[in-house]
Amino acid sequence: MKLTLWTYEGPPHVGAMRVATGMTGLHYVLHAPQGDTYADLLFTMIERRNHRPPVTYTTFQARDLGADTANLFKDAARDAYARFKPQAMIVGASCTAELIQDDPGGLAGALDLPCPVIPLDLPSYQRKENFGADETFHQLCRALSKPMPRTDSITCNILGATALGFRHRDDVAEVTKLLGLMGITVNVAAPLGSTPADIVRMGQAHFNVLLYPETGEGAARCLEKTCGQPYTKVVPLGVGATRDFLHEVASLTGLSPKVDESALRLPWWSASVDSTYLTGKRVFLFGDATHVIAAARIAATEIGFEVVGMGCYNREFARPMRAAAKAYGLEALITDDYLEVEDAIAAAAPELILGTQQERHIGKRLGIPCAVISSPVHVQDFPARYSPQMGFEGANVIFDTWIHPLVMGLEEHLLTMFREDFEFHSDAGPSHHGGKADLREVPDEAPLASVAGGALPPGFAAPRDISEQMKPEATAPLLGEPVWLAAAERELKKIPFFVRGKAKRNTEGYAREKGVAEISVETLYEAKAHYAR
Amino acid sequence: MSLDSPALAPNRGCRDTPVLKERGQREVFCGLTGIIWLHRKMQDAFFLVVGSRTCAHLLQSAAGVMIFAEPRFGTAILEEKDLAGLADANTELDREVARLLTRRPDIKQLFLVGSCPSEVIKLDLARAAERLSGLHAPHVRVYNYSGSGIETTFTQGEDACLAAMVPTLASTTARELLVVGALPDVVEDQCLSLLAQLGIGPVRMLPARRAADLPAVGPETVFALVQPFLGDTHAALIRRGARHLPAAFPFGEEGTTLWLWAVAQEFGISRDHFDAVTAAPRARAAKAVAAHAATLNGKSVFFFPDSQLEIPLARFLARECGMTPLEVGTPFLHAAITGPDLDLLPEGPVISEGQDVDRQLDRQHAAAPDLTVCGLGLANPLEAQGHTTKWAIELVFTPVHFYEQAGDLAALFSRPLRRKALLSKGVAA
Ligand code: SF4
Numbered sequence: 033m034k035l036t037l038w039t040y041e042g043p044p045h046v047g048a049m050r051v052a053t054g055m056t057g058l059h060y061v062l063h064a065p066q067g068d069t070y071a072d073l074l075f076t077m078i079e080r081r082n083h084r085p086p087v088t089y090t091t092f093q094a095r096d097l098g099a100d101t102a103n104l105f106k107d108a109a110r111d112a113y114a115r116f117k118p119q120a121m122i123v124g125a126s127c128t129a130e131l132i133q134d135d136p137g138g139l140a141g142a143l144d145l146p147c148p149v150i151p152l153d154l155p156s157y158q159r160k161e162n163f164g165a166d167e168t169f170h171q172l173c174r175a176l177s178k179p180m181p182r183t184d185s186i187t188c189n190i191l192g193a194t195a196l197g198f199r200h201r202d203d204v205a206e207v208t209k210l211l212g213l214m215g216i217t218v219n220v221a222a223p224l225g226s227t228p229a230d231i232v233r234m235g236q237a238h239f240n241v242l243l244y245p246e247t248g249e250g251a252a253r254c255l256e257k258t259c260g261q262p263y264t265k266v267v268p269l270g271v272g273a274t275r276d277f278l279h280e281v282a283s284l285t286g287l288s289p290k291v292d293e294s295a296l297r298l299p300w301w302s303a304s305v306d307s308t309y310l311t312g313k314r315v316f317l318f319g320d321a322t323h324v325i326a327a328a329r330i331a332a333t334e335i336g337f338e339v340v341g342m343g344c345y346n347r348e349f350a351r352p353m354r355a356a357a358k359a360y361g362l363e364a365l366i367t368d369d370y371l372e373v374e375d376a377i378a379a380a381a382p383e384l385i386l387g388t389q390q391e392r393h394i395g396k397r398l399g400i401p402c403a404v405i406s407s408p409v410h411v412q413d414f415p416a417r418y419s420p421q422m423g424f425e426g427a428n429v430i431f432d433t434w435i436h437p438l439v440m441g442l443e444e445h446l447l448t449m450f451r452e453d454f455e456f457h458s459d460a461g462p463s464h465h466g467g468k469a470d471l472r473e474v475p476d477e478a479p480l481a482s483v484a485g486g487a488l489p490p491g492f493a494a495p496r497d498i499s500e501q502m503k504p505e506a507t508a509p510l511l512g513e514p515v516w517l518a519a520a521e522r523e524l525k526k527i528p529f530f531v532r533g534k535a536k537r538n539t540e541g542y543a544r545e546k547g548v549a550e551i552s553v554e555t556l557y558e559a560k561a562h563y564a565r
Numbered sequence: 566m567s568l569d570s571p572a573l574a575p576n577r578g579c580r581d582t583p584v585l586k587e588r589g590q591r592e593v594f595c596g597l598t599g600i601i602w603l604h605r606k607m608q609d610a611f612f613l614v615v616g617s618r619t620c621a622h623l624l625q626s627a628a629g630v631m632i633f634a635e636p637r638f639g640t641a642i643l644e645e646k647d648l649a650g651l652a653d654a655n656t657e658l659d660r661e662v663a664r665l666l667t668r669r670p671d672i673k674q675l676f677l678v679g680s681c682p683s684e685v686i687k688l689d690l691a692r693a694a695e696r697l698s699g700l701h702a703p704h705v706r707v708y709n710y711s712g713s714g715i716e717t718t719f720t721q722g723e724d725a726c727l728a729a730m731v732p733t734l735a736s737t738t739a740r741e742l743l744v745v746g747a748l749p750d751v752v753e754d755q756c757l758s759l760l761a762q763l764g765i766g767p768v769r770m771l772p773a774r775r776a777a778d779l780p781a782v783g784p785e786t787v788f789a790l791v792q793p794f795l796g797d798t799h800a801a802l803i804r805r806g807a808r809h810l811p812a813a814f815p816f817g818e819e820g821t822t823l824w825l826w827a828v829a830q831e832f833g834i835s836r837d838h839f840d841a842v843t844a845a846p847r848a849r850a851a852k853a854v855a856a857h858a859a860t861l862n863g864k865s866v867f868f869f870p871d872s873q874l875e876i877p878l879a880r881f882l883a884r885e886c887g888m889t890p891l892e893v894g895t896p897f898l899h900a901a902i903t904g905p906d907l908d909l910l911p912e913g914p915v916i917s918e919g920q921d922v923d924r925q926l927d928r929q930h931a932a933a934p935d936l937t938v939c940g941l942g943l944a945n946p947l948e949a950q951g952h953t954t955k956w957a958i959e960l961v962f963t964p965v966h967f968y969e970q971a972g973d974l975a976a977l978f979s980r981p982l983r984r985k986a987l988l989s990k991g992v993a994a
């Protein structure tokens with residue numbers, strides 16, 4: 033047993049639903065208890081679909097347990113065919129039905145329905161949503177597609193886009209456009225937007241574009257084997273990756289990789305002097321492996337951030353994830369426990385988090401700006417406007433999205449200049465975001481009065497008076513950990529909040545290195561000088 | 566409305582209307598969902614679901630933002646090895662509970678909530694609760710109930726939870742009123758204040774906000790339900806010797822008045838005093854409802870089954886807002902509990918219990934109601950077909966009981982209709 037408060041992925045049958053709901057003409061008969069229909073609202077609400085997912089649930093109840101559930105399944109499958117007349121059906125069990133051991137595949141097979149019925153074996157107690165989607169799509173291809181003569185002109189299939197995928201709708205459109213610029217038409221994009229009949233004719237394409245390895249790799253391998261179609265390994269996320277992708281496609285097809293880049297703005301936006309302040313901003317990345325690996329490249333080489341942490345929740349991609357992290361001198365964080373992610377983020381003290389909706393909440397808790405780069409996401413990340421992540425327009429979208437949560441350049445300079453300003457301080461927050469800016473309390477007493485009382489207001493400490501600086505913090509220090517003296521701690525607070533975390537870490541690191549047990553104002557500035565570049 | 570002139574009641578109610586009972590695909594939540602409001606109500610309780618990744622995902626999908634505010638619920642996800650040996654599953658559970666209670670020393674009540682997987686593999690959570698109660702007494706009391714989809718539908722999870730607490734409540738011989746059903750704090754306070762002004766007391770609540778405030782129960786206890794879905798809790802209280810005060814549910818001006826009057830009569834409150842206390846809030850409620858009744862009057866409404874609130878709500882919409890119910894679907898029909906509401910609901914609608922969702926959708930299409938009350942899995946698809954919908958879950962998650970919320974309750978139903986009118990003007994312009 034594992035206590036879980038939040039999950040990055042649903043159970044595998046939700047992955048199968050993502051495939052079925054992305055398609056038309058396919059119906060899913062799912063052996064499941066009544067409550068499992070909750071999953072419908074992921075599609076009708078979060079993705080705002082205007083139709084019910086094509087799923088029939090048997091919704092068995094306690095009184096059906098025993099002999100009756102198998103018949104219930106057969107009735108449900110028969111009725112579903114009669115009502116929806118699908119081109120093909122997939123059948124399977126949810127976690128509870130897996131335990132009662134009816135065999136959906138066998139039961140449905142015995143019905144002799146007049147359409148292909150594809151049984152799914154999704155181990156609910158071992159695997160998760162992405163596996164469910166990948167396996168379902170894989171089984172569909174295995175059952176339906178077959179070798180065919182190639183189309184006369186050069187065509188490809190686009191693999192992996194599903195319902196409830198992060199920006200899948202617009203990514204498919206953007207990649208289709210890109211391929212069009214090279215002179216390639218799309219034969220079938222699947223599962224999203226396809227039918228079982230389309231899956232049958234996938235074999236006639238010249239090659240496959242694997243858009244999302246998480247949900248399409250099984251199918252890509254299967255098609256490579258059965259239809260001899262090579263598939264692309266580069267995911268066109270970011271400017272560099274998009275150009276690499278075009279070169280990869282060129283090498284597969286013999287066409288020219290040079291395409292019209294006139295609408296690509298990220299490189300100039302990033303080069304313009306307004307972006308200089310972005311240099312070396314510390315960024316932490318978390319999400320699915322594909323999006324994180326791509327985001328790291330964009331962050332480091334196209335925007336000029338420093339990647340200070342990266343990881344993914346999908347263990348299936350731990351190996352490429354680890355390799356990618358190594359290139360940035362990092363150890364990848366592979367976990368599906370959000371508390372571990374929160375700890376890692378707190379320890380890395382980044383200035384920007386790029387993650388899922390969970391990291392957004394972590395960012396909110398820690399007071400760190402955040403942008404969303406990966407599933408799982410909520411309703412606002414299924415936008416009405418065109419917002420791909422892939423290709424050149426995707427790069428434009430990414431630049432805007434990532435920069436927006438940061439404090440703007442001029443504002444950052446003024447914040448540095450007037451650090452302790454009463455209306456312009458760390459708790460006031462960025463000017464272009466919601467939230468009330470509280471004025472800071474200004475002490476009424478004149479400095480002299482305080483001097484008389486013995487305590488100096490912050491910033492007025494006479495240089496010789498070290499009594500304040502010698503007063504350690506009230507809390508007991510951890511053995512071996514440097515302690516912040518009160519004055520140094522006050523000085524630290526004067527540093528603008530967006531660099532404070534970094535200053536704190538650097539100072540502590542410096543103190544440890546030098547064997548300094550107590551951090552004074554001096555130590556703070558020595559460390560600053562030490563790390564100055 | 567007048568309390569003692571049945572002449573104003575409709576010609577006949579729906580008490581004897583034959584019920585359309587259906588079996589087939591159900592489009593409803595399981596009882597686990599009750600955790601989402603129960604954990605807010607019981608401030609020192611933790612709800613630990615013993616289930617699968619599906620259960621965890623359901624809670625997270627239904628709880629939306631709340632999952633992030635230091636949740637007091639979680640799922641112990643069963644793994645392969647737990648399925649292989651039940652002895653190990655018990656050891657694992659003990660370990661996870663011990664770890665949880667160390668991390669959250671503020672927890673005084675722990676609910677082990679059964680799910681479909683735990684029920685199917687026959688993991689004995691009742692025994693586990695006893696064992697763990699012993700281990701962690703006296704600091705923490707451990708209860709068990711099932712919120713599984715194979716046994717419970719949506720709000721029945723609250724029923725199962727409260728019913729599990731009843732046998733453990735202290736005994737008393739005091740004559741007390743017990744108000745049963747989780748209410749938002751603001752509504753609970755209004756309810757208590759009205760009862761106090763009437764001179765009725767002492768009043769206890771089930772569930773209580775904290776373990777220390779749990780009520781006692783005994784032969785002199787009388788109880789009134791504020792939610793219609795509390796069948797098992799009702800039965801458990803009667804087993805403890807308590808007596809039920811049947812009444813219409815406190816929705817709308819009329820429902821609230823009838824509910825209060827049923828209690829007032831039991832405590833020998835005079836009619837004059839009752840009128841003096843309720844006159845002002847009744848007038849306020851009637852006025853607030855009237856503002857929305859203008860939109861709702863003459864419109865038809867169709868209820869898909871969801872929470873068991875459907876019958877009292879249909880009664881409110883029919884009698885106070887002038888709507889015509891076409892079908893009132895409910896997951897379960899407890900005639901003993903919703904009887905007073907059925908008596909008042911004007912004859913006419915189909916009363917259906919259970920569901921075969923595709924057939925019910927066929928009926929809904931044929932009926933073409935002005936407003937359809939349904940779950941979130943159906944709402945957008947129906948809207949896309951041109952129907953106007955009110956998503957039902959909001960009726961459980963929003964304060965809607967008693968006088969001061971009567972206007973808000975009517976507004977929940979009028980808003981989709983007003984919106985439809987607004988948007989259609991926009992397109993026409
Ligand atoms: S229906 Fe059963 S398996 Fe599904 S979420 Fe509810 S308790 Fe869990």
Ligand code: SF4
Binds near residue numbers: 389411630
């Ligand atoms: S705030 Fe978080 S949980 Fe709520 S809708 Fe947005 S992303 Fe979802």
